[in-house]
Amino acid sequence: MKPFIIGVAGGSGSGKSTVTEQIIHAVGSENVTIFIQDNFYLDRSNLTMEERNRVNFDHPAALDWELMRKLFDDLANGVPIQMPQYDFTTHTRKAETVTIAPAQIIVVEGIFGLYDETMCNHMALRIFVDTAADIRLMRRMKRDIGERARTLDSVMEQYSKFVRPMHKKFVEPTKEAAHIIIPHGSNKAALEMIVSRIQTVINGHKINLNHDMFFEEE
Numbered sequence: 001m002k003p004f005i006i007g008v009a010g011g012s013g014s015g016k017s018t019v020t021e022q023i024i025h026a027v028g029s030e031n032v033t034i035f036i037q038d039n040f041y042l043d044r045s046n047l048t049m050e051e052r053n054r055v056n057f058d059h060p061a062a063l064d065w066e067l068m069r070k071l072f073d074d075l076a077n078g079v080p081i082q083m084p085q086y087d088f089t090t091h092t093r094k095a096e097t098v099t100i101a102p103a104q105i106i107v108v109e110g111i112f113g114l115y116d117e118t119m120c121n122h123m124a125l126r127i128f129v130d131t132a133a134d135i136r137l138m139r140r141m142k143r144d145i146g147e148r149a150r151t152l153d154s155v156m157e158q159y160s161k162f163v164r165p166m167h168k169k170f171v172e173p174t175k176e177a178a179h180i181i182i183p184h185g186s187n188k189a190a191l192e193m194i195v196s197r198i199q200t201v202i203n204g205h206k207i208n209l210n211h212d213m214f215f216e217e218e
């Protein structure tokens with residue numbers, strides 16, 4: 001059976017992981033596999049620490065798309081994968097990988113979750129988590145200083161130099177590809193809708209809509 005693939009995109013700190021965790025909690029972890037795009041950041045061990053700190057991690061070119069597409073394809077076709085692991089404190093790929101088994105539901109999560117057209121075409125449900133920039137920045141400061149060994153100055157500099165402009169250029173436009181836009185981040189009503197849609201499909205009660213009722217997709 002083909003898996004039900006969900007894309008969860010949105011800016012850094014918008015609440016993507018939270019929405020993903022809530023979906024998993026609601027439908028049962030045994031039914032879901034998460035495909036976290038953050039694992040696909042390119043390894044920067046060839047650079048000095050100073051050089052690594054100047055990399056634009058918010059440009060799509062910062063990710064290993066070739067590997068990502070290959071592993072996404074495998075998982076979508078029911079093949080277990082070796083997921084790379086990324087260390088945000090050193091900007092390097094760890095030596096170890098984690099085995100990820102396919103499941104009935106696959107959630108692709110990341111700022112570029114709806115960026116790749118081919119991957120998007122496999123997604124039956126595309127979600128964009130839309131949270132105000134000031135809230136996202138506050139959350140990012142808390143996380144990066146607390147968990148990713150950054151200073152307040154470095155977070156502010158990275159945000160104004162890379163995160164903000166790249167969000168506008170590459171992340172925000174992917175909202176266009178979404179079926180559902182969750183305003184203000186995770187909320188109960190949105191989650192209920194998403195989960196009920198998933199349950200309808202995976203419990204076999206797929207609703208067959210009359211296509212004449214809808215506009216042509218562009």
Ligand SMILES: Nc1ncnc2c1ncn2[C@@H]1O[C@H](COP(=O)(O)OP(=O)(O)O)[C@@H](O)[C@H]1O
Pocket residue numbers: 010011012013014015016017018019139184185186187
């Ligand atoms: N709707 C919400 N209301 C309040 N805090 C939230 C909400 N959604 C997420 N958060 C918090 O914001 C932070 C960033 O959320 P996270 O899901 O990790 O974002 P992302 O994965 O998009 O970077 C976390 O500490 C999380 O608990």
Ligand SMILES: O=c1ccn([C@@H]2O[C@H](COP(=O)(O)O)[C@@H](O)[C@H]2O)c(=O)[nH]1
Pocket residue numbers: 011012013038041057058087088090091092110111163
């Ligand atoms: O080495 C790195 C790699 C990425 N980042 C930042 O991570 C965020 C995306 O992750 P979220 O979990 O969605 O916040 C992206 O905005 C990059 O700037 C990094 O700081 N260092």
